[in-house]
Amino acid sequence: MQQSITLHNLRQQLVDSGLKATHQRIVVLEAVTALHGLHPMAEEVYQRLKPANPSISLGTVYKTLDTFADTGLVRRVLSQDGGKRYDANTDAHSHIYCSNTKEIVDFEDAELDELLTAFFKKRNIENFDLKGFSVQLTGTKVEPDKQIRISKA
């Protein structure tokens, strides 16, 4: 689960990734972490941090998110909308894509992970170094204003 976000924690994550802990990087990391369930684009991260940090530039947000993704601090999220989206949740998890609301909802399921881990252990994918996998669920929300919830049958 997600622990509370402290300044110390944010600095530590940056240092652990071998990055300079600049003010801009700290607030970008804070914003993308706070917005993790929304899988935000650079613009959305920028809108979130701008009120408290009016001097930061959108270009820096772009560069910073790209740097974070390269170092593994955040994950790039696949999207259909032709935009670059980021996810501060770097644990193994899947995504549910709703084709009418365009939402991307997290789907975490240990049983599914085990199932797939076992499956890909059996399959050989030649000439490919497999780093991870994720399931994409597609469909539509029944009641767009309400939440999607997962339960066992």
Next chain:
Amino acid sequence: MQQSITLHNLRQQLVDSGLKATHQRIVVLEAVTALHGLHPMAEEVYQRLKPANPSISLGTVYKTLDTFADTGLVRRVLSQDGGKRYDANTDAHSHIYCSNTKEIVDFEDAELDELLTAFFKKRNIENFDLKGFSVQLTGTKVEPDKQIRISKA
């Protein structure tokens, strides 16, 4: 497997989807089908059909691919590169993403489909009408110039 692409076949697909069989739609469908393994963007489809159809406009290719995706004639493919990609292979299949060559390689596996179908039959996702699922495999090609191949262990 893929059957050979005939004019009659292309027209039929359009009519079956309730679309007017215009010349432009026929050649866009031909091109995106021929390029299915590449998961092309609008520009790539346009480059492919332009030599034989110099009067077609790029804007029409954008609109046509969007129409095809809405009717289910092609599928929108998730991407990390911030572009809209399309796949004329509408059968259930997964994708392998290589993070250095940026390739998206098809991965078809009946056993995996069965495994996941059984799994999601057990899970209830409340307030969501599940249409389909697909697995994304991420990693890197070992020898970028060579093919990725799948085999059983």
Next chain:
DNA sequence: TTTACTGCAAAATGTTTGCATAAGG
């Protein structure tokens, strides 16, 4: 003939670049 599609060009959106200045270690 009627309706829906196409071409064109402009605008909107999203992202990257280059470089002078500023800040972190």
Next chain:
DNA sequence: CCTTATGCAAACATTTTGCAGTAAA
């Protein structure tokens, strides 16, 4: 200090839009 990151503005890439003309059924 020295190196790397930032801000800014311009360039670039991609996608959408509006509308007059054209073609399919």
